Each structure stands twice: as structure tokens, then as C-alpha cells.
Amino acid sequence: MDYSQAFRGIVTPDLSDACDALGIEAITTGAPKGVYAECRRICGPVVTYELRPDAEGSVVIGTLEGIVSAAPGSVLMFGTHERTDLNAWGSIAATVAVQQRMAGVITDGSTRDIETMRELDFPTYAAGTVVTSVRGRIGLASVNEPIPFAGGTVEAGWIAAADENGVIVFPPDNVEEVFQRAYRVAALERKTLEAIRCGADAVAIHKQLRYDATWTEQLNDDSLVG
Structure with a gap:
């Protein structure tokens, strides 16, 4: 399914109402916003990352490995337990994501290097921005495993959409x-x-x-x- 095409002409509230009509318990939040003006809308299956300060995995290496192994059109989703004081995304990962044709990124945490996201025209939705490095402050707990997000649990392969209204994530069953x-x-x-x-x-x-x-x-x- 071409999710970028499917998302044309509708918005995230329409998807939310559709899930309500079908009895699907979608996860929604208005917290992550486009981090630069005219940030494009995104929609696609998610690659999940869980970040925690007590985790020991390399965020940089793990993020890049997840990107290069993901299918084009994937949405990279970072669950940070809503730690907006810690960086979850930056310019190097965004550059690789563009090369690998990822749809965009969503995080309940923060990002930095906003000017690079804008220059790349890479859709980035985050709950905040920071200036500090990820190094020594947060670690990678898992890739493509269930993650906490907006009070619920998101699994790899679920469908995420983000626009100026907010974010919705729902299971891929009955997606059409x-x-x-x-x-x-x-x-x-x-x-x-x-x-x-x-x-x-x-x-x-x-x-x-x-x-x-x-x-x-x-x-x-x-x-x-x-």
C-alpha cells in the first residue's frame, strides 16, 4: 500500500474517527509537532526504537542500523518515556534516512539540528528541541520491539500518520x-x-x-x- 498516496485528501482526525467507527483502539497525541515551518505530513509503517537513560545500547549505531534495514517509506518512531530533556534525533541520522527514503520521524522526546531537517526537507515530529548531544545521556534499549508512546504501546509495523493536528498510530489489521x-x-x-x-x-x-x-x-x- 502506498501510504503517502493514501493519506492525501484526509487528515489525522479523519483516521481517528475511522478507527472509532471500526472499534480500533488507536493511540493519538497532539504533543509531537513539526519542528520547522511547512513540515510535510507523513504516513507509513513504523520502525520502533526505545530509548532510556539506563540503556547501554548505542543510540547512534543502533539508529543507523535500523534505518538501513528498514523498507523505504517507513516512519521511524522513538519512544523515550517522554524525556523531552534528552536528544533522540539529529542531523546525521536524518541524512541517512533521506538516502534510505524513509517517510519521516516521530518522537515523544526531542530533536536538535533543526536547520538540517529543514534543508533536507525531512519531516520531523518531536515533542521538543534540545541543544545537547545524545552521547552519555541516553541509550538504545531496543529496535523493532514494542515501545511506550502516548500512554499506550506501539508495535513495529503499526501504521503512523502525523500532520499539524498531531499523531495517530494504529494496528495494520484492516488498514484498507x-x-x-x-x-x-x-x-x-x-x-x-x-x-x-x-x-x-x-x-x-x-x-x-x-x-x-x-x-x-x-x-x-x-x-x-x-
């Missing part, structure tokens, strides 16, 4: 159905907004489009979405 439902959510939103902009009564149009129904009922009603 998730995107199909997300397109319907977006279509319903456009229909609602167009009606209001054309003078429709906001309360009446919401009743007409069954906003009092469940997501599943509303999105399964072709007369509403079509």
Missing part, C-alpha cells in the same frame, strides 16, 4: 478499511461545511446528517456520505 472509512469521514465533513457555507441552518443540517448516530451508523449510510 480504515482509510476507506477515513475518506467517508472527510466527505461527510466537506458536505456539512458546504451546506453551512451555503446558508443551511447548522442545527438542521447536523440533524439531517445524523450526527446523533454512532460513527458506524453514520458512515455506513450511503445516503449521507454519497
